[in-house]
Amino acid sequence: MKLPESTEWVLHAVTALAQLVPGEAGQPGQAVSAGQLAEHYGVPAGYLVKQLQSLVRAGILSAATGPHGGFRLARPAGQVTMLEIVEAVDGMSPFYTCNEIRQRGRGAVPVPPDVCVTTCGIAARMAEAEAAWRQSLSAVTVADIVESLPPGVPERTRQLLSRA
Amino acid sequence: MKLPESTEWVLHAVTALAQLVPGEAGQPGQAVSAGQLAEHYGVPAGYLVKQLQSLVRAGILSAATGPHGGFRLARPAGQVTMLEIVEAVDGMSPFYTCNEIRQRGRGAVPVPPDVCVTTCGIAARMAEAEAAWRQSLSAVTVADIVESLPPGVPERTRQLLSRA
DNA sequence: GTCCCGGTACTCGGATACTCACTGTCCGAGTACGTTCGG
DNA sequence: CCGAACGTACTCGGACAGTGAGTATCCGAGTACCGGGAC
Numbered sequence: 069m070k071l072p073e074s075t076e077w078v079l080h081a082v083t084a085l086a087q088l089v090p091g092e093a094g095q096p097g098q099a100v101s102a103g104q105l106a107e108h109y110g111v112p113a114g115y116l117v118k119q120l121q122s123l124v125r126a127g128i129l130s131a132a133t134g135p136h137g138g139f140r141l142a143r144p145a146g147q148v149t150m151l152e153i154v155e156a157v158d159g160m161s162p163f164y165t166c167n168e169i170r171q172r173g174r175g176a177v178p179v180p181p182d183v184c185v186t187t188c189g190i191a192a193r194m195a196e197a198e199a200a201w202r203q204s205l206s207a208v209t210v211a212d213i214v215e216s217l218p219p220g221v222p223e224r225t226r227q228l229l230s231r232a
Numbered sequence: 233m234k235l236p237e238s239t240e241w242v243l244h245a246v247t248a249l250a251q252l253v254p255g256e257a258g259q260p261g262q263a264v265s266a267g268q269l270a271e272h273y274g275v276p277a278g279y280l281v282k283q284l285q286s287l288v289r290a291g292i293l294s295a296a297t298g299p300h301g302g303f304r305l306a307r308p309a310g311q312v313t314m315l316e317i318v319e320a321v322d323g324m325s326p327f328y329t330c331n332e333i334r335q336r337g338r339g340a341v342p343v344p345p346d347v348c349v350t351t352c353g354i355a356a357r358m359a360e361a362e363a364a365w366r367q368s369l370s371a372v373t374v375a376d377i378v379e380s381l382p383p384g385v386p387e388r389t390r391q392l393l394s395r396a
Numbered sequence: 397g398t399c400c401c402g403g404t405a406c407t408c409g410g411a412t413a414c415t416c417a418c419t420g421t422c423c424g425a426g427t428a429c430g431t432t433c434g435g
Numbered sequence: 436c437c438g439a440a441c442g443t444a445c446t447c448g449g450a451c452a453g454t455g456a457g458t459a460t461c462c463g464a465g466t467a468c469c470g471g472g473a474c
Contacts, residue, residue, distance in 0.1 A: 069235050070456095071327045072418060079354045080333055101446065110337030115420055117447065124447095133446045134427030150357060163235045169244055173274030175392060189380045190243050193314060197368035204361035216353045228339055234417095236457060265407065279459055281408065288408095297407045298466030 071158060074119045078157050081105050086145035086210045087222040099138035100229050119157050126156035145214060151205035163198050166191035235322060238283045242321050245269050250309035250374045251386040252393060263302035264393050272392060283321050290320035309378060315369035327362050330355035
């Protein structure tokens with residue numbers, strides 16, 4: 069059970085984009101191309117685009133083609149949770165899927181399931197743990213991450229990512 | 233991000249083994265062969281052995297070869313947590329591994345990392361969420377699972393798994 | 397009758413192929429700017 | 436001088452190979468029971 073490496077990429081990419089928002093309500097934030105972000109983090113550009121597309125489909129980012137195009141936040145950073153980002157790139161299928169193996173083989177309950185009719189207790193516990201994980205991630209927004217950065221970092225990021 | 237399907241197998245297998253413990257202190261519980269368990273749940277026997285071996289290495293089960301051999305609980309069911317079982321079969325490496333991509337590429341901090349010297353805030357949040365997941369699983373023991381079964385199920389399991 | 401010995405059947409344990417998601421790369425579609433030509 | 440059309444450069448978007456963990460299967464090593472024979 070491991071999250072794909074691209075999860076780290078998009079989390080950092082969204083954090084970087086959030087540092088570019090000028091704070092004005094009407095201003096949607098500067099657009100940065102995937103090539104810029106890829107060079108900034110030293111990751112393959114073509115693959116990063118593929119991941120950022122997932123965020124666009126999820127409504128987290130908005131993309132624009134052509135010169136001066138690129139990706140930008142589609143919503144204020146305070147309204148984007150880490151859970152949304154992770155689910156956008158990794159899918160929102162549960163870790164543990166109950167295949168009801170207790171209903172198969174010799175242990176299967178005969179014709180009408182008189183016992184074991186409720187949901188599997190094991191699956192219920194696993195679902196609870198997973199809910200705790202998701203709840204913890206949904207409690208943190210991108211704005212929280214940006215605010216926790218050491219002072220000076222957003223300024224530096226802005227400078228490095230500003231289109232030359 | 234998905235747990236391997238074998239996780240379900242071993243969770244149910246351990247639960248089944250826990251239902252066989254006769255409750256006596258000295259009695260270590262009846263041994264059941266992997267073939268019995270595999271037939272009980274309708275899963276491939278050879279592969280199930282491989283997974284149960286992981287539990288043996290983790291000290292959760294004990295194995296005995298030869299006739300009347302098989303697997304049995306190495307500890308009382310109340311001292312085996314779901315987290316132990318999951319970690320035994322899936323490994324205990326974290327979901328999210330921070331590769332410090334912020335330290336690579338153009339965005340890398342020059343020579344001595346004056347800023348960003350602390351651990352990555354994103355990684356910290358992901359670690360918190362993962363800790364919540366593990367904490368939730370470590371709070372449930374196999375004995376809890378057995379107790380939550382509908383009445384009559386342990387008796388039925390004992391009967392089906394008793395060596396013919 | 398008792399003990400010892402060999403055979404057999406059953407079990408775990410490890411080594412060997414196969415499949416699919418994640419990773420990485422490529423080329424095509426679309427857009428905004430800069431240039432050029434005509435009025 | 437002003438406007439419009441064209442070309443170019445840059446961007447995203449989707450389609451095509453490579454790799455590792457998980458899945459599935461097989462055969463070998465080891466052990467306890469069962470039967471037969473000798474004492």
